[in-house]
Structures are given as structure tokens and as C-alpha cells.
Amino acid sequence: MEALRMAYEWLLTGSLIILAVLIIISMIRSVLGPRIADRIIAVNMTGTMVIMMVAVLSVYLEENYLVDVCLIYAMISFLGVVVLCKVYTGVYLQRKNRKADLGAVEDNLREQMTESRETFGNGAEGRKISENGKHVREVTG
């Protein structure tokens, strides 16, 4: 019985240590990530691993309320990711509008180009990737 208890302790402690190392690596990635989406992905993954850590702790310490903490943490992590995405989409759109004011002629020309290509080219089958239609490229095969 003592051996079994020790085995459980080793298993849970080892899981916690591995998860802690992974969280550190993931947070380093969230600092390094070149784009904002990389950072959000890394933060999302960190949240997942924190949830796993809290679940492991709830078994390790035999505290039942930590599972509730885990559930609430999952909800708040999801909310955080959605809010971050909305905020950075808004920031990007605001920045792009300011650019459009400065170089309005070029942007209008570009929009006309993409519109005509979608209407008369093979735009009916093609799928728009980005919102402004600037980077529509398809590869068949």
C-alpha cells in the first residue's frame, strides 16, 4: 500500500514538473513570437497547461474545490483569447484606415483591381482569403 501511494505521488509530481517546464517554454515562445497571433496562440496553450496543472493538483492535494477553479479558469481563458482577438482586429483596422487616408488613391486603385478580377476572372470559384482581397492566390492540384 505504501508502494502504491509512493507511485501515485511520483506520477503526479512528475506530471507537475513536466507541465511546469512546458509552461516556461511556452511563455518564452509568447515573448519571442514575431506576430501577435503567435503570442495569442502561446498564451492559449499556456492556459491549457495551467488548467491541466490545476486538475493534477486537485487530485494530488485531494481538494475537491480545485476542480471548480479549473472549470472557471477554462472559461476565463477562453474569454481572454476571444477578447484579445477582437481587440487586435480593431487595432489593425483602425491603423489601416489611417493609412488609407494618407494614400487614398493607391488604395482605391487596388480595390478596383481586386473587384474587377473577382468579377471577370475566375473569382467565382476562388475563395477570398483576406478581407480586402489583396492576397487572393490559389493553386490548383
Added chain:
Amino acid sequence: MTAEWIRFVAAAGLCLLGLAFEVMAVFGVNRFGRALNRMHAAAMGDTLGILFMLLGLMVIRGFSMDSLKLFLVVAFFWTASPVSGHMISRLEAMTDEELGELTVIRKGRKAGKDGAEGAGKEIESRKGSDENEVI
């Protein structure tokens, strides 16, 4: 006693499988170069990693209210993770100015005839023509 050991082995196997998936997810996120590729690896950790980890903990806990709550965590995560992934990918597709360098493989017109070389050439030619069109 033997049953307890069998339960321990099952729980350890599931926990280690979940940890392995999580290690793979972290490795993939650090290994891939672009955000949309990184999401592929991160989603694996979000779904399979947390599923196997919490399944292992559920095996340890047995039938109880805690196991139900752990299952609820997994169920919530499996509904919330695709939504957040969709939001992140939409953010990336909207803000990345160089997203066109990705190759979007599409079913259709010239399927199967020309292989990878033709596709590569087509990417290059389309890049060139597009740059000319914009100016």
C-alpha cells in the same frame, strides 16, 4: 491490491500519453514558422492533451462528482477551443500582409495532372503577376 495496481498503470499510461501530446504541441509551436501552422500543433495539445490527462485523473478518482466535473472541463474545452482557434485564425488572416505566400491547395480545374512542380511554378508566376497588377 492487484486491481489498485491495474488502476494505477492505466492512470499513469493515460497521464503520460496526455503529457506526450502536450510535449508535441509545445515542440510544434516552437518548430513551425508561421502562426497558422503553429495553430495546428497547439490545437492538438488543446484537445488530445487535455483529454488524456484528465481521463487519467478521472481513472484515479473513480466514479465521483469530481470525475463528472473533470469531464465537464473537457467538454467545455472541446467546445471552446475550436471557437478560439477560429478567432485567432481570422485575426491572422486579416492582419497578415504576406499571407499570400501560403499555398492554398484547391480542388478543381487541373486536378492531378501536374504535380508539385507545376504547382510551385504557378505560385511563383501568380506572385509576379499580382505584384505587377497592384502597381
